[in-house]
Amino acid sequence: MRLVxxxxxxxxxxxxxxxxxxxxxxxxxxxxRPDAPAGRGRRMxxxxxxxxxxxxxxxxxxxxxxxxxxxxxxxGEIAPDCCPVVAYGALLPKAALEIPAHGWVNLHxxxxxxxRGAAPVQHSVLAxxxxxxxxxxxxxxxxxxxxxxxxxxxxxRASDTSGDLLTRLxxxxxxxxxxxxxxxxxxxxxxxxxxxxxxxxxxxxTVEDAEIxxxxxxxxxxxxxxxxxxxxxxxxxxxxERLKVVSARPVTDRxxxxxxxxxxxxxAVYVGTGSHAVELTWVRPQGKKPMLAADWxxxxxxxxxxxxxx
Numbered sequence: 001m002r003l004v005x006x007x008x009x010x011x012x013x014x015x016x017x018x019x020x021x022x023x024x025x026x027x028x029x030x031x032x033r034p035d036a037p038a039g040r041g042r043r044m045x046x047x048x049x050x051x052x053x054x055x056x057x058x059x060x061x062x063x064x065x066x067x068x069x070x071x072x073x074x075x076g077e078i079a080p081d082c083c084p085v086v087a088y089g090a091l092l093p094k095a096a097l098e099i100p101a102h103g104w105v106n107l108h109x110x111x112x113x114x115x116r117g118a119a120p121v122q123h124s125v126l127a128x129x130x131x132x133x134x135x136x137x138x139x140x141x142x143x144x145x146x147x148x149x150x151x152x153x154x155x156x157r158a159s160d161t162s163g164d165l166l167t168r169l170x171x172x173x174x175x176x177x178x179x180x181x182x183x184x185x186x187x188x189x190x191x192x193x194x195x196x197x198x199x200x201x202x203x204x205x206t207v208e209d210a211e212i213x214x215x216x217x218x219x220x221x222x223x224x225x226x227x228x229x230x231x232x233x234x235x236x237x238x239x240x241e242r243l244k245v246v247s248a249r250p251v252t253d254r255x256x257x258x259x260x261x262x263x264x265x266x267x268a269v270y271v272g273t274g275s276h277a278v279e280l281t282w283v284r285p286q287g288k289k290p291m292l293a294a295d296w297x298x299x300x301x302x303x304x305x306x307x308x309x310x
Contacts, residue, residue, distance in 0.1 A: 001024075001025045001026075001080075001081035001082050001102070001181060001184070001185050002025075002026055002028050002078075002079070002080050002081050003019060003025050003026065003027045003028065003080055003081065003082055003083065003084060003181065004027075004028060004029045004030065004031060004061075004075065004078060004080040004083045004100070005019060005027050005029075005030045005031070005049075005053075005083070005084055005085075005086075006030065006031040006032070006083055006084070006085040006086075006088040006104070007030070007031075007032060007049045007085065007086040007087055007088055008032050008033045008047045008048070008049055008087055008088055008089045009047065009048060009049070009087050009089075010048040011086070011087055011166055011167075011170045012048070012049050012086035012087045012088075012170075013048055013049065013052055013170075014170045014171045014173070014174035015084070015086045015107055015170070015173060015174040015177045015178075016030070016049060016052055016053070016086070017052070017174070018174040018175065018177065018178045019084065019177070019178060019181065020056055020058075022178055022181070024181070024182060024185065025181055025185070027053075027056075027058055028058070028059065028078055028080065029053075029058060029059040029060070029061055029078055029080075030049055030050070030053040030058055030059070030060055030061065031061045031062075031063070031066070031071075031075075031083075031088065032046075032047045032049045032050045032053075032060065032061070032062055032088070033047055033062065033088070033089050033090065034062045034063075034064055035047070035050075035062070046060075050062065059078075061074060061075070065090065066090055066091070066092050066093060066096050067093040067095065067096070071096075072095055072096060072099070075096065075099050076099055079099075080099070080100045080101075081100060081101050081102055081185075082100050082101070082102040082103065082104075082105060082181065082184060083099075083100045083103070083104040083105070084104075084105050084106075084107070084177055084180075084181060085104055085105065085106040085107065085139065086106070086107045086173070086177070092104060092139060094141060097139060097140070097141070102184050103138055103139065104138075104139040105136055105137070105138060105139065105149065105177070105180060105181075105184070106136065106137055106138075106139050106144070106146075107134060107135075107136055107173045107174075107176065107177045108120065108134065108135050108136075108137060108144055109121050109132075109133075109134050109166060109169045109170075109173065110124065110132060110133065110134070110135065110202070111131075111132060111133045111134075111135060111151055111153065112135040112137060112144060112148055112151075112194055113144075113145075113194045113195060113196075113197075113198050113199040113200070114132075114198055114199070114200050115132075115200055115201070115202040116143050116144035116145065116199065116200070116201055116202060117143065117144065117201050117202035117203050117204075118202065118203060118204040119202045119203065119204050119205050120132075120202040121162045121165050121166045121169065122162045122202070122205050122227045122228070123200075123202035123205075123227070124156060124165070124202075125156065125160060125161070125162050125165060125223060125226050125227040126205075126223050126224060126227040127223075128219070128223055129156050130155070130156055131153055131154070131155060131156060132153070132154055132156055132165070132169070133151050133152050133153040133154050133169070133172075134151065134152050134154070134169050134172060134173035134176055135148050135149075135150070135151045136148065136149040136150050136151075136173075136176055136177055136180040137149060137191065137194075138191045145194060146191070146194075147191030147192055147193045147194065148191055148192055148193075148194055149180045149183065149184070149189055149190075149191050149192075150176055150179065150180055150183075150189070151176070152172045152173065152175070152176045154168055154169055154172060159226075160226060161226045161227075161229035161230070161247075162226065162227050162228070162229060162230070162231075163229055163230045205227070205228060205232060206232065207232045207233075207235075209232075210224070210228040210232045210233060210234050210235055211234075211235055211236065212224060212225070212234055212235065212236045212245060212308075212309065213309075214236070214259040214260035214271065214272065214273055214274070214307075214308060214309045215259040215260075215273070215274045216273060216274050217273060217274045217275040218250040218251075218252075218273040218274075218275045218276050218277065218278050219250065219275070220273075220274075221248070221250075221273050221278055222248060222249065222250050222278060225245050225246075225247065225248050229246065229247070233246070233284075236260075236308040236309045237308065237309060237310065238285075238300070238306075238308055239300075241285070241286045242286045243283055243284070243285055243286065243308065244283060244284035244285075244290075245280060245282075245283055246281075246282035246283060246284055246290050247280075247281045247282045248271075248278045248279060248280050248281060249278060249279050249281060250276065250277075250278050250279075251270060251276060251277045251278060251279050252276050253276070254270055254276055254277040255275075255276045255277070256272075256277075257270060257271065257272025257277050258272045258307075259272050259273055259274055259309075260272060260307035260308045260309040261305065261306075261307050262297075262302050262306050262307060262308060263277075264294070264297040264298075264302050265294075266294070267294050268293075268294060269293040269294055269296070269297045269302075271308055279293075280293035281293055283296050
């Protein structure tokens, strides 16, 4: 099939690479978000998908909005058979959905209908799921509600951050998306409607959502830190300045600290929660680079009874 691939961030690259390498299909163009400011200089930078496509000599389309008439006209001229999508980042209008003969097929990083929305992997970690996966489905006008072509499953490990889990799903999902294109092309794969039970939503996790509540149990604190790593980053406050918690681990044998209360030794920093303590392993003070929590504690000289959070 002639494919137009839609995607934007780095997590979309394994799928794009797999389709470019496919002997059965041709990626004739990619659709991605417009260049955006990045870095300290705030210079305009192309998306990872745009850069990869340009390296491969593939046409790149960067509509401000997918409903733009110029974009729809060009897509119509290209006349793709199918448009595979991975983390494109914009809602597709009906006019765009109707152009490819086989529609738009999204690779979504959950086992639908669980975790429909922008942040399925983060919510899976936050909820303590033991198993998740990726699904390919036919895009329709509803939110991740279209019929499903196929799934792959992936165990959620106890130490997984969202970044760890998403990386594994990106590569497993790349194979699933390529196989889905194969099945659509040869007519052996038909989508199955999603069940009406088991629907859960995964809206974007904001910076406000990522603030640690030290009165919550240690298990909840651990999940929040891992779910918000690498972005937006779990955080708290210390001496009225923001402190990001890059990594931490529950410590079940220490229950003597009140929620938010700090205790530091030469090699470890502990914080009380609503249950047992957690050990901070890496932190990032405001305006500084990540550092070992023990090094941070030595530098700030934690006083007896000092606490994190409000």
